[in-house]
Structure formats: structure tokens, C-alpha cells
Amino acid sequence: MSPPVIGLLCMAGMLVFIALRCPIALAMAATGLIGFTWIVAFDPALSILESGPYETLSNYGFSPIPMFILMGVFASKARMSTELFHAARMLFGGWRGGMALASVSACGIFSAISGSSVATAASMSRVALPEMKKHGYANSLAAGTLAAGGTLGIMIPPSIALLLYALITEQSVGKMFMAGVIPGLLGLLLYCATIAILVHRNPALARPGDPTTWRQKIAGLAGFGPFFLVFAIIIGGIYLGIFTPTEAAAIGAFVSMVIALLRGMRLTGFIEAVDETLKLSAMIFFMIIGAEIFGYFLSVSRISFYLAELVGSMGLPPYAVLAAVLLLFILLGCVMDSLAMLLLTVPVVFPLIVTAGFDPIWFGIVAVITVELGLITPPVGMNVFVIKSVALEIPIGQIFKGVLPFVLSDLVRLALLILFPALALALI
Structure with missing residues (x-):
């Protein structure tokens, strides 16, 4: 099966994940790992999972x-x-x-x-x-x-x-x-x-x-x-x-x-502002990490x-x-x-x-x-x-x-x- 066909199948699977109310970030990451493993190999996919989040957050x-x-x-x-x-x-x-x-x-x-x-x-x-x-x-x-x-x-x-x-x-x-x-x-x-x-x-x-x-x-x-x-x-x-x-x-x-x-x-308001910022930032970065892993899959497909x-x-x-x-x-x-x-x-x-x-x-x-x-x-x-x-x-x-x-x-x-x-x- 050619990489583009695998890519289309995995993208369809990702839409199924999303329809089942799986978090979008997790759906992108899971699809990227499955697709990359299918096209390349399992060990390189694990390497992406190890290095991808760090590279993104840094x-x-x-x-x-x-x-x-x-x-x-x-x-x-x-x-x-x-x-x-x-x-x-x-x-x-x-x-x-x-x-x-x-x-x-x-x-x-x-x-x-x-x-x-x-x-x-x-x-x-x-x-x-x-x-x-x-x-x-x-x-x-x-x-x-x-x-x-x-x-x-x-x-x-x-x-x-x-x-x-x-x-x-x-x-x-x-x-x-x-x-x-x-x-x-x-x-x-x-x-x-x-x-x-x-x-x-x-x-x-x-x-x-x-x-x-x-x-x-x-x-x-x-x-x-x-x-x-x-x-x-x-x-x-x-x-x-x-x-x-x-x-x-x-x-x-x-x-x-x-x-x-x-x-x-006051100090309480400052702490609340930082806490709210951390929660929103974590949500966005989680999606970015999922998109980064998905991007590796798109490249090889x-x-x-x-x-x-x-x-x-x-x-x-x-x-x-x-x-x-x-x-x-x-x-x-x-x-x-x-x-x-x-x-x-x-x-x-x-x-x-x-x-x-x-x-x-x-x-x-x-x-x-x-x-x-x-x-x-x-x-x-x-x-x-x-x-x-x-x-x-x-x-x-x-x-x-x-x-x-x-x-x-x-x-x-x-x-x-x-x-x-x-x-x-x-x-x-």
C-alpha cells in the first residue's frame, strides 16, 4: 500500500477518533504515531514520541x-x-x-x-x-x-x-x-x-x-x-x-x-492570573505537540x-x-x-x-x-x-x-x- 493511501486512511481514522469525542490533540498524536509506524517502523515512531514534545516546548x-x-x-x-x-x-x-x-x-x-x-x-x-x-x-x-x-x-x-x-x-x-x-x-x-x-x-x-x-x-x-x-x-x-x-x-x-x-x-489576583494562563497555555501546547507528531506522519506519507x-x-x-x-x-x-x-x-x-x-x-x-x-x-x-x-x-x-x-x-x-x-x- 502506497504512503499517500496510508495517509488518507489514517486521516479518516483520525476523524473517527474526533467523532468519538477523543481530544483533538490526542487524536492527532495517535494518528501520527500509528501512521508513521505503518510507513516507516515502530522504533523511529517511539523516537518521535520521545523527542517531539521536548522540541516543541523548547x-x-x-x-x-x-x-x-x-x-x-x-x-x-x-x-x-x-x-x-x-x-x-x-x-x-x-x-x-x-x-x-x-x-x-x-x-x-x-x-x-x-x-x-x-x-x-x-x-x-x-x-x-x-x-x-x-x-x-x-x-x-x-x-x-x-x-x-x-x-x-x-x-x-x-x-x-x-x-x-x-x-x-x-x-x-x-x-x-x-x-x-x-x-x-x-x-x-x-x-x-x-x-x-x-x-x-x-x-x-x-x-x-x-x-x-x-x-x-x-x-x-x-x-x-x-x-x-x-x-x-x-x-x-x-x-x-x-x-x-x-x-x-x-x-x-x-x-x-x-x-x-x-x-x-493583589497577590491573590496575580496568582489566579498566572494559574489561568498556565491552564490555557497547556491546552494550546498540547494541541501543538499533537500537531507536531502528526506533521512527521504527513511528511513521510x-x-x-x-x-x-x-x-x-x-x-x-x-x-x-x-x-x-x-x-x-x-x-x-x-x-x-x-x-x-x-x-x-x-x-x-x-x-x-x-x-x-x-x-x-x-x-x-x-x-x-x-x-x-x-x-x-x-x-x-x-x-x-x-x-x-x-x-x-x-x-x-x-x-x-x-x-x-x-x-x-x-x-x-x-x-x-x-x-x-x-x-x-x-x-x-
């Missing part, structure tokens, strides 16, 4: 991950999400749907120092959801806005998803972060436009907020200060070449820690190159190849975690994209946006279940109904990026 390139997570946790401990929401609320005071606009804007800004969609959704929903419910917002609009707004955390840099994509494909982390700025802001603007259209078509979804004066709006801008400070230090430092992404992550975590300490974080040759022999136009890859992402996003999906699929499809002639950094942005859809689409929809955990009284069906317009908004953004690649490449 890779300096992955060191920004815990720092970016710690930065977002410190921001939560400093209650920066609360201040951010109230600042945005002042800005949109008096507008119909103003709290929803404030919520999605706060999500976009908070994600700039969170790097995680789930963390953004969890932090902002605890602050904004009770306020919107108290002021008579429809459950679908309130929950849908926060579930969708949280997805901005996967795109607006610093983003863990963009970092992982850059490391997997050996692209510049700094360029990936800069490429995510305009698409991230575009997503925020399209979400705001979606809310405006919804409340215009159905005013019963939300009522106008309490009006605010221009003086109150300007004073409220001070609440954005800490976020813009951290964002400017990280992105400005990377863009100007002052420090590397790893150094930027460490500096950002330190600045967030100082802000949290100045706002009353040559399935990626086999698929590239197969697609090339079919004579498909480049955009047909792209459409097939994105459709695969959307389908897998309905049942898999976003980071796990990137780790699993990018090593397989990346040669196809390069062979088709697409820019790898541009594809990274398109891929992450497509993966982002999986955070708010059934049946998994990680962000939807985060909102559900905060608002147990809201039926899950209403939350999915609320996110549907934002899914359409993301599809519009995806189409714009495909039609105008400069939206992702203008800043690099």
Missing part, C-alpha cells in the same frame, strides 16, 4: 503564546473590560442600538490585547449582557452581538491564531500581525453596520440609549487609553523593528500587569504533495482550489475548535495554496477569517456556548439566530478580501 518561536494570554488575563483582572464598555457606551449614547454598538466596539478594542476570541467573549459578556438585558434589548441581538464581537479576538493583532499560522508556514509573525490590522478593523465596521441595519429594520430589537453630551463623549475616550497604549507598544514596536514579537509579548504582559496592579490587583500534484493534474483554476479549501474550513469549523483546525489543516492545504500561486500571508488572513466563522456556527460554536454559560436563561436557538446576520457580515468581509487582496497586504 521552540523559542512559541514563547509569545503564554505572554499574550497572560496579557489578556491581566487586562481582565484590571477590570479593563468594564471601563472599556462604559467608555464606548458614552460614545454611542442616545443612538438606537447604542449599547450593542458599544459592546461590539469594546470587543474589537479588547481583543487587541487579548488575542483570544473566547476570552474576549467571556470578559465582555459578563459586563455588557446584563446592561443590554436591563435596558430592554432583545435576547437575540444582545447575545448575538457579543458572540460575534468576540470573534474579532482571532484577527485583530496580537492574535494567537495568526501567530500559530505564521509559525506553521514559516512566515514573518510581524508581517502576519500587520496584515491582520485592516481586515480586523473592517470586521468591526461591518459588525457595526450590521447592528445599525438590524435596529433600523426592526426598532423593537433595541431602544435608544440615554443621550450623552459631547463633553461626556470626549471624557469617555479616556477609557480607551490603556488599550491604545498597549496596542501601540506592541504593534508599533514590531512595525518599527524596535523589538521582536516575543519581546513585544513580554512587554505587553508587563504593561498590562502594571495597569492591573495600579488598579488594585507525502499526502500534501500528492494532493498538490492531483489538483495540478486536474487543471483546476486557482480560485476553484481556494474555494474548495475554504469550504473544507467552513465544514470543519462546524465541529472543531478553531486553533485545532488550523494546526490540523494548514500543513495539508498550504502546498495547494502555494502551488495555486496565492500569497501565503494573504491566505493566512483569509484562512483565519474562515476559521473564525466556526466560532459562531452550529453545532459547536465555541463563542455561542461561552455566551450561553453567562446567560443560562437565553435559549441556545436564540443565540444562534442572533449571530446569523454577523455570519453574513463575515462572508461579505471574506469576499472583499478575495476581491481586493490589498486589504490584507497594504501594511506589509
